[in-house]
Amino acid sequence: MDWTEKYRPTTLSEVRGNNKARDKLEEWATTWDDHRDTVIVHGSPGVGKTSAAHALATDMGWPVMELNASDSRGADVIERIAGEAAKSGTLTGGESGRRLVILDEADNFHGNADYGGSREVTRVVKSANQPIVLVANEFYDMSQSLRNACETIEFRDVSKRSIVPVLRDICRREDIEFDEDALKKIAEATSGDLRSAVNDLQAVAEDADRLTVDDVVTSERDTTEGIFDFLDALIKEEDAEGALKASYDVDENPDEMLNWIEDNVPKDYHGAELADAYEFLANADRWLGRVRSTQNYSFWRYASDNMTAGVAASRREDKGGWTRYGPPSYWSKLGRTKGSRNTRDSIAERIAEREGTSVATARREVMPFLSAMTHHCKNRELTVRMAATYELDEKEVSFVTGSGKDTNKVQSIVEDAEEMIAEETVEHSGSAFFDAEETAADDAESTADGERDGDDEPDADADTGGSNEQETLAGTTETSSGDDGDEHEAAATEADPTESSDDQSGLNDFL
Helix, strand or coil, X not given: CXXXXXXXXXXXXXXXXXXXXXXXXXXXXXXXXXXXXXXXXXXXXXXXXXXXXXXXXXXXXXXXXXXXXXXCCHHHHHHHXXXXXXXXXXXXXXXXXXXXXXXXXXXXXXXCCCHHHHHHHXXXXXXXXXXEEEEECCHHHCCHHHHHCXXXXXXXXXXXXXXXXXXXXXXXXXXXXXXXXXXXXXXXXXXXXXXXXXXXXHHHHCCCCEECHHHHHHHHXXXXXXXXXXXXXXXXXXXXXXHHHHHCCEXXXXXXXXXXXXXXXXXXXXXXXXHHHHHHHHHHHXXXXXXXXXXXXXXXXXXXXXXXXXXXXXXXXXXXXXXXCCCCHHHHHHHXXXXXXXXXXXXXXXXXXXXXXXXXXXXXXXXXHXXXXXXXXXXXXXXXXXXXXXXXXXXXXXXXXXXCCCCHHHHHHHHHHHHHHHHHHHHCCCCCCCCHHHHHHHHHHHHHHHXXXXXXXXXXXXXXXXXXXXXXXXXXXXXXXXXXXXXXXHHHHHHCCCCCCHHHHHHHHHC
């Protein structure tokens, strides 16, 4: 069993190396009903942030709902946070009806370019009815609005004098004899990362009857073995057990090692053995996905078993000679496509903001349809509308349509889109852009018309039409008993519909 899980602290009193942060976290929890703020717990990997949050929940008697922001289905994560955070005290809660919502890797809402997700999490934490702990490695990778909406607690790197007692306690529980200097050497080598120190202790102790400084130094020297020697041993020489042990000496994390093996195994494996090897690599990738989504690093061992022992066991015949192994093509591909990926993500962000969806959905579902409908700008009207709606420049229109950004067609489309934006801005602006001089001229003309109507009023009796109008109006007035002044005014307005309020004349003309 992974010792980091086996000896995870179960109460806050067992959390080592961050006493002030631990006490501040406890104070936040005990006074939560008074402030109802979300807290961000941030610091370097392996210093005990997530463990402290779980230990806090145990001390408070709160059930835990743990989620991970690195989950590819970011929308589901947010919905589940919102659902748990919105609940009031129920039978499913702990003491006082509370439950603790823990969101691990909360800084990854920004890193995965899903800015809409970050805004939604900010909205959720401001209105939460349950305590929420956001766990982050990079505090300033989180949006400023989210940081400002939360209380913050920093967990610092664990000092050597705090790591050694933890290692000593584990050795005693595991009945391992040890030299004190060996534990100090492990603590020094891990640079404040308590989780790595425990992992290193387990790796060294498995092959030693008594833990000495020489064992630790030998282990450190072995980890510097080159990746090319390991590939040669894995693909050509070692059996399943030997390949797994050889992987312990490689200074690569499981994700990087998977990329190395995946790219180089086809250089020596063929046919059925290659198919079997890739099946084991696919299994390893699934386990690594579970590590990312759950932060349960004990799953690393299953990934390592598949990518090393599984690949070695797939070998059907001896492999000889020298093979030119190389770094994963995935890395160089990322370098070559960085510019186009940035353009794609920039467009997807604007689509997501405009359409109210996630960046991932805009990239995966919306952009392919836009690309098909505007291919090579054949539907020019639609392409112009698209460029105007999402405010695309020549480079971005070229990316979506597959046309050259320097072509006259693309440039004219962007120019027409800019004109369309300007026209729609004026159209929907109300009277904000109405010419003040024209308004004044219209008002003056309207006033002059009114004065001329007033001058002609004495002569209106001589005019037959005017006399009839006056008689009709007078007759209406006489026969309508009980009408007040407002009704007389309304009747006058009906009699002369050309008269209107000067305040509305400009707006009526504009509309």
